[in-house]
Amino acid sequence: MAMRKTASVSLTFAGAMVNIPVGMYKAVAEKDLKFNNLHTECGSQVKMKRYCPTCQPAGDGPELTQDALVKGYLISKGNFVKLDDNDFASVPIDTLKAIEIEEFVNKDRLIDPRYFEESYFIAPEPTGAKIFSLLFQAAEKMGAVAVCKMVLREKEHIGALRPFKDGIFLLQTLYYSDELKDHSELKQNAIAASEKELGMASKLIEALMSEELDLTKYKDNYREALTTLIEKKAAGEIITPVAKAEAPVGDGMDALAAAIDILAENKKVKAKAKAKA
Secondary structure, three states, rough: OOOOEEEEEEEEOOOEEEEEEEEEOOOOOOOOOOOOOOOOOOOOOOOOOOOOOOOOOOOOOOOOHHOOEEEEEEEEEEEEEOOHHHHHHHHOHHHHHHEEEEEEOOOOOOOOHEEEEEEEEEOOOOOHHHHHHHHHHHHHHHHHEEEEEEOOOOOEEEEEEOOOOOOOOHHHHOOOOHHHOOOOOOOOOOOOOHHHHHHHHHHHHHHHHOOOOOOHHHHOHHHHHHHHHHHHHHHHOOOOOOOOOOOOOOOOOHHHHHHHHHHHHHHHHHHHHHHHO
């Protein structure tokens, strides 16, 4: 299936007259199973109807269509400022139809992972392919990541734009710093531990340490199991819940030692299986 373009925008530079036409494409596709609400008594799908409580107090009449709706910003109880598509298009801001690069930073400058929001591929339109390619090659060679701004869905975002693969950039939208929650109430003070205890904790980590990170080996086991359950129910099979024994909460050195032994043995088994493969 061909990738669907999310938006056609321009890649620009703050303070410079450079305009590169690009397309934005969603870089991820969530595969969550979708469910509908059903009426318990008859099994019919419950409908969520859009209606006006003033004009249709009983909820009767036809459902309101999208053409009959307008966005409203609440300024006081019961009072809204109405905004239509023309209002959003007339906002006087440079980033309305552009990804404006503000600055570059070295890729080794780590960004707090809490900032990351959504990911998009950025690919050039034919008219901007040459300069886009030059920018990609230069940024890749210099290990540079651009900090940029753009408007998406009635909100101006900041983002990190970095060379990805095969001549395209990856844009990751970021939360603003004032959107990150303060963690101070969860702050933990270090508990005194001996070298032996720290050594055991290190062994626990070593038992699960991998030389390389390969995220392709991870699958959504819950989604697969739930899909199988749905197929069985569709075939008329009666599903009986299976009680799962929970592991005891580990809060002592004995539990830590037992965990190390189990993980170490598992690591040996995996290593043997890999050697035979």
